Amino acid sequence: MAEVVVENVTKSFGPMKALDNVSMDFPDGGFFALLGPSGSGKTTLLRTIAGFILSDSGHIRIGGEKVDRVPVEKRDIGMMFQSYALFPNMTVADNIGFGLRVRRVGASEETRRVGEALELVRLSDLAHRKPSELSGGQRQRVALARAFVTNPRVLLLDEPLSALDKALRVDMQIELKRIQREIGITTIFVTHDQDEALTLADKIGILKDGRMVQAGPPRDVYDRPASTFAAEFLGEANVFDGTREGGGLRLTDGSLIALPEGSETAQSFAIRPENLSLAQEKPNGDGIGSLQAQMVQRVFAGAMTTCVVELSDGRRMKAIALDRDMPHAEDGSPVWLTWKTAQLTPIGSEP
């Protein structure tokens, strides 16, 4: 168990920069997500920490030790692969025991620790099956047990749940969180699924085009996105942008909206759909902003309803609320889009 530090790591594949001066801390015992669209460099970063990829510059430290020139097999890591990479010629128990046998822990110690790991992932009765005789969820748990059984300094998971169907994935998220809490190993996982990152991680790093766009606890990253990209990638977001005028923001349609305190220069502000509401009358009160809009579409989805409205300059905004809280306005009829000024989050103009 150890802290992992990534310092200014850069890696190019030919003309393409897969990682561009990436830095992030992964404190001891935490559960971290690397989130980004495909091609963002998140898997490259994970494989650089593992040692499969050597960085062009920058450093990786595991437990304070610089490991840039340490080969994979000496880094003392546990890794779970997207394809699970179970050895087809070995039983479940032999798969899990492989790393222990390589470390020559002895037969009785191996049996004991494999037994414990199997119990932790709840597969004790399948110890003598071959991987080909297991279901997807079972394979995933074998791969996980195999990765942590050696008690590595850091556990690296490459899209651990992507091969599972939706229902199983939610079960396994809870399971994964439980196991990570029990073993307490610093764990870094790669995902392109925002919900998964928000559910599991103590800290999320969002990558785009090889750069770390934002890193922080899920709530911070969600509530205070640093860029339009972070705002839109992590959940949904509406963005107001325009030019500063006095204490407010002049939008392209000419209306002026009030801004929260402490947003000196920002010209773009994000607001989550759940923080926008719709009303038939213009609301009044301190700290409430509103704009005239036109109802475009109302999508009912059980408990929640999503409404899309259009502002006078054609910009579309999305609001989500409990169905009973939405006004029953016809498509095309005028509504008031309202929000609390304090919930507008200033974001950088960078992508």
Place this chain on the structure above:
Amino acid sequence: MANILSQDTRRAAGLLTPAYLWLTVAIFLPLAAMLYFSFLSDVPFGPEADWYYTSENYRAFFETGTYASLLWKSIKLGLTVTVICVLLGFPCALVLAKVIQGRSREALFLLIILPFWSNSLVRIFSWAIVLRGNGVLELAVNWVLPFDIRLGLMFTPTAVVIGLVHSYLPYVILTSYLALQAIDNSLIEAARSMGAKRLTILWRIILPLSMPGLLAGAVLIFVPVVGSFMEPRILGGRFGTYYGTVIEDQFTAVFNWPLGAALSFILLAVVLVILALSSPILRNART
């Protein structure tokens, strides 16, 4: 449903029939004829053919130890050539499949298949030019070394082995390459992440998973080498008498087809017994 099924069956039969018809005509008929000959006293050709049914051709094999010892010599030759081919071919296939990427792999692969494009007789005679006294190899060695040296490789069992290894090496490379290619690289990465050294990965992961391909290649080499006659005859000289050359003599020189046929069927039986005995290993390797 039943209609669709029968239509599929008919279509499958239509596609399979030509190949099986060809196999029947090209293999089973001549083989059956040979089996028939092997129980005759003489070839039933010509107007004055005088022959009767007999098992003396098979008894001949057991009456003198000559044929049995020649067969044993051929089996040893088969094992030697197979082992050398595996030792040379498997590492080559491993590097081609797992280390080399892109276009250079295609080029190197072409070099391996190249021997298939040349006539086998030409290949063997070119080896004779290389190996003979004062030949290409000896001249080259003497050009490098300061003192005079006589290799004396031509017309030795070593020359036969060299020629056979050259002819059959591509088989084991091709079959091993296909098996190695099918091993997911993430398995190797997973083993490395668990701390395994290269030798452990080779022994515990790569070798077991590529064993079916390796053994297929070994069988493809062993069977024809045991019955080989061209390489022993041309490169072996007076050491070049093997079981295969004796069979060839019966057909081409002595014109004793029944004995040649009987010796061939004994060879076939022995090879089948060897393969049957090793089949548990083959089966194990597959799981």
